[in-house]
Amino acid sequence: MTDTVSDNGALCLATLRDTDRDRYLACLMSPEDKRGALAALYAFNAEIARVRDVVREPLPGEIRLQWWRDLLEGTAEGDTGGNPIAAGLLKAVERYRLPRQTLIAMTEARIFDLYDDPIPDRNALEGYAGETASALIQLASLVLSHDDAAQSAQAAGHAGVAQAIAGILLLLPIHTHRRQLFVPLDILSATGLDRDTFLAGEDKARIGAAIEALAGLGLEHLEKARRAGPVSATVFPAFLPATLANPVLFRARKLGAGALDASLQQPQWRRQLRMVRAAFLRRL
Template sequence: MIEARTSFALVEDQDRDRTLSLLFAPPEKRGALSALYAFDIETSRVRDMVSQPLPGEIRLQWWRDLISSGAKSGSGHPIADELLEVIDRYDLPRSAFERYLEARIFDLYDDPFPTTGDFEAYAGETRSTLIMLAAMVFSKRGAERIGDVAGHAGVSSSVASVLRSLPKTRSRGQVLVPVDLLTAAGCTTEEFLSGNQAARQQAILAFCAYGRDHDTRWRSLLKSVPKPMRCAVLPASLAEFTFDAAEKAPDRIESRTAEISPLRKSWRYWRTMRG
């Protein structure tokens, strides 16, 4: 059994929702899931740790070189070593991590997604990939059965993440709502960043509806996924709370989602596991 204590400590400190979801996983799988989640935390926050894109790209390249090297340990980075152990133990495809890290380069720049198709491609290589990798911890061959669920859940949870992070991304001039969706909602990237509250709210509601559509799709497919493997998609099941908050108060999404109790989240996880 992989313990991954350093990874679990990071997840526990940085992501309470994932920490709660780990309680629904078999004890012998929690370490592996923690390592994957810690890797996601480490790489997704690179933008916040650098002042320019280049140092961020160098950091992501370090992860790419390490994983592609085939090493099993010895990186000098406890979280990286725990991830390498998980990759080796469960024979996880290193190419999936390569694609994930390539997609994360987008985070370092302020370029918007031109279309929803581009957004879905990004979500597919990041959040959907992570769900698939987590599913492989339960069964590498059986993970094929979660493919469509992972695809839609990755998009819906990415939308929810973008909505919750709006105060931070807008403050640094970054627009993560796809441009074609903004245009359809009658909003420009400049209006989204400025004080045009009415135009921004319309765009937020349209983006929310787009995310909810993907959320509904993956839930309709959940019965085809073996119950133990559903642990891999649990964190995505909370996206609905974000969509509810966005519809009620588009400019207070982050604070409203923070008000949701662990009990309500546990109930949502339990229902997802039950299907």
């Protein structure tokens, strides 16, 4: 049993190295005995986050997400032995008493990714981020320390929203290319835009204002996460990926409409160095 769990963790970690390098590095900076469970959790997140990228139509994507829901509800058909991510996730849920409903809500939130419906307002965006990025930080915190996780729940909530917004800004070129938009409609309306005019990409001044407003919202949540109080050293590794949001948000706010064409992502070595520094200082 122990060897199987260890093997699943190693396979999840190897998979994560290819699907989410930043969280892979965060795993390596976590206690060794927690890495397998964290890798399974993060690999699961990577799987459901990339469904839109591996299907051509929404229905096959919904079927993939439904399989994960069935797995978590205990109604999935077949043996999970051939799927190390699924097996590792279930072991992590059992061992660390992770709330299944939170994981199910993560899969349901990702249904939104499969369609091109707009996000109506900031509250809806914050809700989406809360069920995805914020929930993932909190779940990872539970793996690291069940006792300390509750104390950092507020920080996890705000840090996750900041991280999700940074991710949206990073993916702006891809999203606009496929006519998908995560900038809330109330932000577009406030800058004199609607969905179609933003996606047309011609009104650079107003598009820049919308991007700056979205980046500002992310920075606002990052500041709220910092003000939520110190995060315990035992659970801080769960926050390491979120420490990469700050430079993305600042660069997007500076570039404005230029974020549609320029990369907001720092080189891998700089992201790694930033996480190491954050781990040492325990600062978002």
